[in-house]
Amino acid sequence: MEELILKLKSEIIEALNLEEMSVDDIDSEAPLFIEGLGLDSIDALELTVLLEKKYALKIQTADEGKKILYSVKSMAEYISQNKK
Amino acid sequence: MKNVFISSDNIITSLGFTTEENITKIKNNKTGIYNIEDKELSPSAFHASLINTDELNSKFNSINSSNNFTRFEKLSILSIKDALSKTTVDIKNKKTLFILSTTKGNIDLLEEKNKMIFGENRLYLSNTAKLIHEYFGSPNQPVVISNACISGVLAIIIGSRLIRSGQFENVVITGTDIVSKFVVSGFISFQSLSSGPCRPFDVSRDGLSLGEGCGTIILTSNKNYLSRQTEVIVGGGFSSNDANHISGPSRTGEGLLLAINKTIEDTESDYSKNIDYISAHGTATPYNDEMESVAITRAGLNEVPVNSFKGYWGHTLGAAGIIESIDGIYSLRNDFLFKTAGFSEIGVTNKINVIDKHEERQINNCLKIASGFGGCNAGVIFHKL
Amino acid sequence: MSEQLIISNYCKIADNTVSLNGKLIFKCDIEKKFPEFIKEAYKNFQINYPKFFKMDSLSKLGFLTAEMIIKKENPVGNFKNEDVSIIITNSSSSLDTDIEYSKTINDADNYFPSPSVFVYTLPNIMIGEICIKNKINGENTFFISEKFDIDFLYKYVSNIFETNKTQCCIFGRVELMGEKYESVLYLVKKAKDCINTNESVIFEPENIKKLYIS
Numbered sequence: 001m002e003e004l005i006l007k008l009k010s011e012i013i014e015a016l017n018l019e020e021m022s023v024d025d026i027d028s029e030a031p032l033f034i035e036g037l038g039l040d041s042i043d044a045l046e047l048t049v050l051l052e053k054k055y056a057l058k059i060q061t062a063d064e065g066k067k068i069l070y071s072v073k074s075m076a077e078y079i080s081q082n083k084k
Numbered sequence: 085m086k087n088v089f090i091s092s093d094n095i096i097t098s099l100g101f102t103t104e105e106n107i108t109k110i111k112n113n114k115t116g117i118y119n120i121e122d123k124e125l126s127p128s129a130f131h132a133s134l135i136n137t138d139e140l141n142s143k144f145n146s147i148n149s150s151n152n153f154t155r156f157e158k159l160s161i162l163s164i165k166d167a168l169s170k171t172t173v174d175i176k177n178k179k180t181l182f183i184l185s186t187t188k189g190n191i192d193l194l195e196e197k198n199k200m201i202f203g204e205n206r207l208y209l210s211n212t213a214k215l216i217h218e219y220f221g222s223p224n225q226p227v228v229i230s231n232a233c234i235s236g237v238l239a240i241i242i243g244s245r246l247i248r249s250g251q252f253e254n255v256v257i258t259g260t261d262i263v264s265k266f267v268v269s270g271f272i273s274f275q276s277l278s279s280g281p282c283r284p285f286d287v288s289r290d291g292l293s294l295g296e297g298c299g300t301i302i303l304t305s306n307k308n309y310l311s312r313q314t315e316v317i318v319g320g321g322f323s324s325n326d327a328n329h330i331s332g333p334s335r336t337g338e339g340l341l342l343a344i345n346k347t348i349e350d351t352e353s354d355y356s357k358n359i360d361y362i363s364a365h366g367t368a369t370p371y372n373d374e375m376e377s378v379a380i381t382r383a384g385l386n387e388v389p390v391n392s393f394k395g396y397w398g399h400t401l402g403a404a405g406i407i408e409s410i411d412g413i414y415s416l417r418n419d420f421l422f423k424t425a426g427f428s429e430i431g432v433t434n435k436i437n438v439i440d441k442h443e444e445r446q447i448n449n450c451l452k453i454a455s456g457f458g459g460c461n462a463g464v465i466f467h468k469l
Numbered sequence: 470m471s472e473q474l475i476i477s478n479y480c481k482i483a484d485n486t487v488s489l490n491g492k493l494i495f496k497c498d499i500e501k502k503f504p505e506f507i508k509e510a511y512k513n514f515q516i517n518y519p520k521f522f523k524m525d526s527l528s529k530l531g532f533l534t535a536e537m538i539i540k541k542e543n544p545v546g547n548f549k550n551e552d553v554s555i556i557i558t559n560s561s562s563s564l565d566t567d568i569e570y571s572k573t574i575n576d577a578d579n580y581f582p583s584p585s586v587f588v589y590t591l592p593n594i595m596i597g598e599i600c601i602k603n604k605i606n607g608e609n610t611f612f613i614s615e616k617f618d619i620d621f622l623y624k625y626v627s628n629i630f631e632t633n634k635t636q637c638c639i640f641g642r643v644e645l646m647g648e649k650y651e652s653v654l655y656l657v658k659k660a661k662d663c664i665n666t667n668e669s670v671i672f673e674p675e676n677i678k679k680l681y682i683s
Contacts, residue, residue: 016585019508019522041332045274045584053581127580187591189562194571209562210615227621228613230562231593238610242625249628266567269574270587322634323608324551327600331588342551342606350634457588458597460609 004076012072015050016043028073036071044069055079085352088244088318090466091254091309092171092302093410094163097295097397098133101143102166106407107414109396111442115425116397117281117293126268130277133295133398134263135159154202156190159298160216160260167256167300168220173309175220179253181246182226184213184260185239186402189230192264216258224252233365233456234323235259236405240301241321241464247305254306259406260298267401268294274331276369282399284366284392284424285373285438287431292367295398299406314417319449319465320350326459333371333455337379340453340461344383347451347463355467359388360447361421363412365454366392367399368426372455377432385451391439395425405454409466412450416468419446471631473660474672479641479680480537482510482530483651489537491683503650507533514540518602525566525589526650528598531557531643534652535599542656544637545603552636554608555596556626557654560615561646562592595643607635617642617681623674626657636662642681653681 009023016039030036033044047069051057057079059065068078094102098116099109109116116133120126137155144158147165168175175182189209192198206212213226229239236259243255261267271277271294278291303318304310324346326339334340348356362385364376373392380386393408400407415421421443430438450466480489485506487495497509507529511521516536524532535555544553570586588594593611600609608629612622622640629635641654657672670676 017522018519020519040329042330042585042588048275049273049581049583127577188567191567194567196575207564207567208560208615209613210560213613214615225614225618225621229610230591230613231609231611232591242610245628245632246625249624249631251624265574266571266590269580269582270570270584270590273582273584273587323610325555325597325600325606325609327550327597327604327606330594330597330601339606346551346634350632456593457591458593458609459600460593460597 001076001080004080005072008072008076011050011054012047015046026072029071032069032071055083057082086248086305088247088303088305089307089310090301090316090413091173091304092167093413094167094300095407095410096135096159096163096298097400097407098135099397101162103410103414110422113425115281115395116295125263125265126272128272130268130272131281131293132263133293135296154190154206155192155262156260157212157216159262160258161219163298163300164220164256164258167302171302171309173254173302173304175222175256177254178223180222181224181252181255182217182222183239183243183255183257184209184216184226184228185235185257185406186230186260187232187235188261188264188267188401191266192262195265230402231456232458232460233401233404234454234460234462235402237409237452237454237462237464238323238405240318240405240409241323241462243303244318244321247303254302254304254309256300256302257406258298258300259403261296261401261403263294263296278368281426282368282394283426284368284394285377285430285432286427287429289368289370289373289431292369292394293398295400297397297400297403297407299403299410301406301410312417315469316413316416317467317469319352319355319467320347321462321464322346322350323460323462326461328459330459331457333375334459335375337375337382339459340376340379340455341382343461343463344379344451344453347465351465355449356465359385359449359451361412361415361450362388362390363408363450363452364390364392366394366424368394374432375455376453377434377436380436381434386434386436389421389437389439391422391424393422395427405452409452409464412452413466416447416450416466419444421445421447471627474627474630474657475660475663475669476655476657476672476676476680477663477669478538478541479653479655480534481653482534487537489541503648523585524598527563527565527592527643527645528589528595530645530650530652531595532598532602534643534654535639538639538654538656539603543603544656545605548637550604550606552607553605554629554635554638555599555605556610556622556638556640557596558612558614558617558622558642559592559644560613561644562613563590565646566590599639619674619677623677630659655680
């Protein structure tokens, strides 16, 4: 899990162009949106693409998306539970 | 102040190749939006309004046998030609300017199969505009406006300003956008497309439907170029920016409210204090329609009848402001309001007066509004003399 | 007779240099590519705005050019937000980013359209970015023309002042395509709103051109 979280963090930094951030700056459990990293709606869409592209996982509904994309940890949990 | 009249117009959508054909279909409640399964456009099915390619080609071949025109250019040329045939305004006159309004132009030339036929040169909008204006022998350098989904309304505002300032007597404005793999994939990635034909302002709306469209409107200050019983003039106009987010509409409607208020301020008060019809942007995305309802209400116009044409031919991007203005002008000339296709139950928190059935009604002043990515908004008023 | 307009500040970015009012204020190795250059310039001027890194190249260029002027003279504060307008032109629209976006969809086996790239496939997003940072709400228009059509735009900008659509305008050309880029933006306002007119230049086609090619 730790390894996946670390990998995910660097993928997020790259996909969202969080230029001035390093993996250490991202708290695994902090909310990604509004507070925490202060991501916005386009970032959320881009994270959805990231899950599809790198992990072949497709978020089905907006509500599901909100839960999965809550934090790096929730994303990692979703990936490890659903990865084929 | 110098009056800017509407001398002629044309609409091309999946519903027809002239304004009249489109109006007749709308009156008969036809929609051009269907489920599209076309792997060339998208791996998954989507709803859109597409112009029939065979029909387009046969119409175009009847005026020109050359194969060297793109879909975008064929539409634009056909539209201009039809609009010119209904007026004595001469596009070759030095006093006539040509304005092209588009969000993406010949963007399908990024696809290999089209690039091989037409090259890459016409990916540049100025080259596309030049090709069209040379086709008609227009003497002045064309003006191109590309400002997301407000391009069409902006082009009318700017065209009328150029006439009022005395720089030109006539302005031919054409707005065109096609449905391409580029645009479809982008809106899918934004999760903005509707699951069925779009439903503006409705409680069950879930996104927009894309549409191909082209419209031409010819403005003039010269009364000799007018031939109708009822004439319509362009009032004031204004564009604004939300300064809030590059893609999400402002929740307070502040930017659109500013555009509406400034448009009213910019229009002679006899007309602007009695706005009796609003042609909204009404894309049918949850946020856009909600934002418009907030702005309309904050402007004190919540009881004014309002409609959206997107349910008939989808969101035609840079053409939308032109073809929807032409509809508004028709409504003014004929005292006839069109219902909002796809709408049945109000689904915005501010209860605006959405038109739900075709209605004969005396109207004199129409406000057309639009909003787009980049936080931009625009408004323009049309008045019946 | 219409009121006289002046250019109170202008900024030009080209050939890995940034100049403000004709004075060189930053340069970096000409061998460096645009992304590196613009990042170094951003860091040099200590603009603390993480959203900058999310922008496409065209928006970065326009944003930084505007920022140089605004750091010197912020029109918001002196004018109402709605009275400040932005009129920008270029030749290639957002084509550079259009091509980048098309790479995310051209391969059927690797079809992952990117929303954060798609949003920048409109040239006016750059205007939106400048507006968001500086709370500018006034008129905004993006014109496309092959060359910087100074005569047309001079008349258009003068007209929106004359008809009271604006009191202050950020105006100019921001062009970027492949490895080629160049930008020039001018802050235009009425002479009566200018305290120190000594350093100002009259807003007229010859001067716009002179400052652009200098």
